[in-house]
Amino acid sequence: MKSSCRRLLFTTATAMILSCPAWLSAAAIPDSLFPLPENVRQIMNNRCVMCHGEVHDGKTEMREDLDLSTDARIRETLSEAGRLKEVLVKNEMPQKAKLSFRLRRNPKMKEQLETIKAEYDKNGEKEVFLAWLKDITATDTPDKKKKEKE
Numbered sequence: 842m843k844s845s846c847r848r849l850l851f852t853t854a855t856a857m858i859l860s861c862p863a864w865l866s867a868a869a870i871p872d873s874l875f876p877l878p879e880n881v882r883q884i885m886n887n888r889c890v891m892c893h894g895e896v897h898d899g900k901t902e903m904r905e906d907l908d909l910s911t912d913a914r915i916r917e918t919l920s921e922a923g924r925l926k927e928v929l930v931k932n933e934m935p936q937k938a939k940l941s942f943r944l945r946r947n948p949k950m951k952e953q954l955e956t957i958k959a960e961y962d963k964n965g966e967k968e969v970f971l972a973w974l975k976d977i978t979a980t981d982t983p984d985k986k987k988k989e990k991e
């Protein structure tokens with residue numbers, strides 16, 4: 842009796858430990874964020890997919906392996922929601938975003954990126970994103986370049 846009880850406890854504890862990574866990854870991108878609200882989806886489409894999921898000249902542009910074009914692709918390619926919040930809070934995206942070499946050669950793309958940055962700021966689109974991510978804690982990734990200098 843005693844030993845079977847102990848075995849049960851052990852089995853339960855093992856099961857909990859084994860399922861832990863699943864809990865963590867589930868929390869990294871909470872289900873509550875989906876489906877994307879219509880206004881959030883629109884901003885993603887207008888300001889972000891140009892570099893994260895849109896096809897240009899037959900090739901999908903996917904900077905940093907991130908595809909924001911659909912809810913399913915966000916779940917598959919975003920490391921964690923906190924990282925998304927971080928780049929928005931720190932004004933890294935889209936303000937500091939750079940075109941890939943192949944798109945940079947196209948003057949139209951340069952123009953489009955300038956429009957993206959201007960419109961994003963003018964329309965207060967960051968606030969729409971942050972309202973959607975209100976329950977998410979932003980991560981804090983050290984700046985690579987700054988670190989190298991230290």
Ligand code: HEC
Binds near residue numbers: 888904920924925934
């Ligand atoms: C002009 C191209 C471009 C646009 C537009 C752009 N990004 Fe990015 N994005 C990048 C590049 C390049 C990186 C990786 C290098 C860096 O961090 O600067 C990146 C990195 C990211 C990362 C970090 C991914 C990781 O795993 O660390 C997130 C999140 C992100 N972008 C979200 C967005 C969102 C949201 C928007 C729209 C508001 C957006 N991006 C618009 C080019 C772009």
